[in-house]
Amino acid sequence: MNLVDLREVSVAEVTSAVRRLCISANCNVPREAIAALERAVETEESPVGREILKQILENHRIAREEGVAACQDTGVAMVFVELGQDVHLTGGDLYEAINEGVRQGYKEGYLRKSLVADPLFKRVNTGDNTPAMIYIDIVPGDDLKITVAPKGGGAENMSALAMLTPAAGVEGVKSFVTEQVKKAGPNPCPPIVVGVGIGGTFDRVAVLAKRALLRPVGSRNPHPMYADLEKELLGEINKLGIGPQGFGGRTTALAVNIEFAPCHIACMPVAVNLNCHVGPHESAVI
Amino acid sequence: MAIEVATPLTDEVIAGLKAGDNVSITGVIYTARDAAHKRLVALIKEGQELPMDVRGQIIYYVGPTPAPPGRPIGSAGPTTSGRMDPYAPILMEQGLKAMIGKGSRSQPVKDAMVRYKAVYLAAIGGAGALLARSVKASELVAYEDLGPEAIRRLTVEGFPAVVVNDIYGNDLYEEGVRKYQVS
Numbered sequence: 317m318n319l320v321d322l323r324e325v326s327v328a329e330v331t332s333a334v335r336r337l338c339i340s341a342n343c344n345v346p347r348e349a350i351a352a353l354e355r356a357v358e359t360e361e362s363p364v365g366r367e368i369l370k371q372i373l374e375n376h377r378i379a380r381e382e383g384v385a386a387c388q389d390t391g392v393a394m395v396f397v398e399l400g401q402d403v404h405l406t407g408g409d410l411y412e413a414i415n416e417g418v419r420q421g422y423k424e425g426y427l428r429k430s431l432v433a434d435p436l437f438k439r440v441n442t443g444d445n446t447p448a449m450i451y452i453d454i455v456p457g458d459d460l461k462i463t464v465a466p467k468g469g470g471a472e473n474m475s476a477l478a479m480l481t482p483a484a485g486v487e488g489v490k491s492f493v494t495e496q497v498k499k500a501g502p503n504p505c506p507p508i509v510v511g512v513g514i515g516g517t518f519d520r521v522a523v524l525a526k527r528a529l530l531r532p533v534g535s536r537n538p539h540p541m542y543a544d545l546e547k548e549l550l551g552e553i554n555k556l557g558i559g560p561q562g563f564g565g566r567t568t569a570l571a572v573n574i575e576f577a578p579c580h581i582a583c584m585p586v587a588v589n590l591n592c593h594v595g596p597h598e599s600a601v602i
Numbered sequence: 603m604a605i606e607v608a609t610p611l612t613d614e615v616i617a618g619l620k621a622g623d624n625v626s627i628t629g630v631i632y633t634a635r636d637a638a639h640k641r642l643v644a645l646i647k648e649g650q651e652l653p654m655d656v657r658g659q660i661i662y663y664v665g666p667t668p669a670p671p672g673r674p675i676g677s678a679g680p681t682t683s684g685r686m687d688p689y690a691p692i693l694m695e696q697g698l699k700a701m702i703g704k705g706s707r708s709q710p711v712k713d714a715m716v717r718y719k720a721v722y723l724a725a726i727g728g729a730g731a732l733l734a735r736s737v738k739a740s741e742l743v744a745y746e747d748l749g750p751e752a753i754r755r756l757t758v759e760g761f762p763a764v765v766v767n768d769i770y771g772n773d774l775y776e777e778g779v780r781k782y783q784v785s
Binding site for chain 2 (some may be wrong): 333339361363364368371372374376377378379382384385386387388389390426429430439440441470473501502505547551555556557558559562563564566580587592593594
């Protein structure tokens with residue numbers, strides 16, 4: 317390929333997009349999640365649960381209209397980049413440009429700075445919510461797609477990973493996922509979105525579970541067997557009785573999203589990553 | 603109807619609260635979460651004075667977002683309470699009367715609530731924009747270096763919460779799930 321075929325993109329544009337997405341994602345709950353919450357108000361059997369769902373919807377309305385964060389935990393900034401291989405980035409370091417966008421967005425948007433530099437000993441706040449957790453995939457084409465998904469700590473702490481063996485089968489996956497949601501109970505701010513990764517390796521499966529949370533609430537995995545498993549798991553989880561905020565009810569989860577990948581003949585890794593009802597994420601294409 | 607509760611809390615008020623009751627809090631509440639709890643408990647263990655008198659008080663497990671111009675506070679919903687479990691009984695022993703957060707408490711914390719006559723209240727997790735409306739003023743008390751984890755004195759009016767654990771050993775989370783569980 318000749319150099320002239322490359323599309324030039326300045327990293328300053330990346331900074332600007334990340335800044336805007338950090339603010340917008342934290343204030344604007346995805347409309348698919350809002351729609352699911354509105355349906356849940358109609359179907360929830362618990363009167364207390366219905367009242368909570370209404371207040372959650374009221375919260376999300378205030379956040380959107382007033383441009384304030386829906387939740388005070390504006391999270392660690394997860395940034396997923398799909399970088400077209402025909403894009404030539406100019407003007408600096410892509411990772412630094414993303415972190416600069418996070419720095420600016422969290423300051424200008426009055427978002428909480430929730431990162432400590434040293435996880436164990438000093439735990440001093442970095443003061444600007446950096447570093448972001450950045451994943452970059454090279455894809456065909458000349459687009460650059462950025463998704464910012466702020467991830468709160470409460471739901472993140474309820475994550476789990478298991479190296480199941482092939483013999484565990486579908487039942488093994490189902491019982492592991494359901495058990496995690498049961499154990500999490502009221503902690504991850506139900507109604508939740510359940511991200512499930514199946515396959516890959518120990519490291520890859522966790523990212524699959526996280527990426528599953530980027531799919532809109534109500535979407536299905538394109539593979540029919542995984543789509544059926546999503547439906548089945550959602551049914552099982554909503555029988556647990558946890559309900560909105562864990563006070564009892566039918567609406568424990570709004571969605572179960574599964575992503576899968578090939579894996580070793582000896583393995584069947586499974587990961588569960590939970591999102592609260594806010595479940596923020598937003599994308600832009602440069 | 604919500605039960606109106608004013609701070610500081612007396613033993614009589616606490617005794618009247620049952621798991622499942624809605625409460626509406628007016629008065630002063632203190633914010634503290636992980637890092638502040640670690641410091642408070644270290645002070646107690648060293649026999650030193652705390653930056654605020656916890657007797658009869660409420661601690662709200664929250665790390666708010668920065669206040670935009672013209673507002674007393676940013677988004678201010680509860681964080682997961684379980685992380686404060688290792689510290690909570692010591693504070694109740696000092697006279698703390700209520701904690702606001704979200705999520706379950708450990709058995710030792712529930713036992714301490716019965717023993718020291720304190721309650722655990724839940725606010726709606728993820729409703730920080732809505733809950734902030736009940737906060738009328740916010741003032742730094744201690745540990746500014748902790749940023750969002752600093753201790754603040756909040757003046758609240760009609761702050762909504764639900765009693766999860768009362769002094770009689772009841773637990774709203776357990777009861778609620780039992781009612782709607784399909785086995």
